[in-house]
Amino acid sequence: MQTITLQPIGVIHTPFDTLEGMPIQPAGAAEVKGRVEVEETYAEGLADVDGFSHLILIYLFHHSRGYHLTVTPFLDDRPRGLFATRAPRRPNPIGLSVVALESRQGNVLHVRGIDVLNGTPLLDIKPFVPAFDAPTASAVGWLTGKAGHSERVKADSRFREDTTQVK
């Protein structure tokens, strides 16, 4: 299989230095402010992002090692298939968050609603466009009746780096 090498384009700064107790989705971090520092090399590419109220941040779960294909997610007490969850320990530990853009100062984006660890490497930024990204979903699987709980449920240690479980 092909090996892919990605280069971070910046870093996401947040108030969260430990996994335990932090939000599990942007809905639970609505008032949490973060700073997205984009490398100067890529700053030109930020032109026009100011026109969007929300951005999609794509990043590396850099404190994630290994994975299990069946996991018990934060919002459930039953095991689920990894790819039916947003668990951070994955074969390719990539996460995404839709955040509110408050302002831009040159290569720095001030955002709100961020659910990642301080120092998370940023891989990409895309504008959030409801017509592209928010289809009316007719089914949310095991998250039925549970997705809204992400506003209050906090992360615990279940996906902490644990070398005894690394695949």
Ligand SMILES: C[S@@+](CC[C@H](N)C(=O)[O-])C[C@H]1O[C@@H](n2cnc3c(N)ncnc32)[C@H](O)[C@@H]1O
């Ligand atoms: C459930 S994931 C959801 C992230 C993203 N909104 C998504 O859906 O891909 C969020 C959790 O991942 C963990 N996490 C956040 N940043 C991380 C990082 N840089 N490395 C490892 N784990 C991280 C924390 O436990 C956090 O509560």
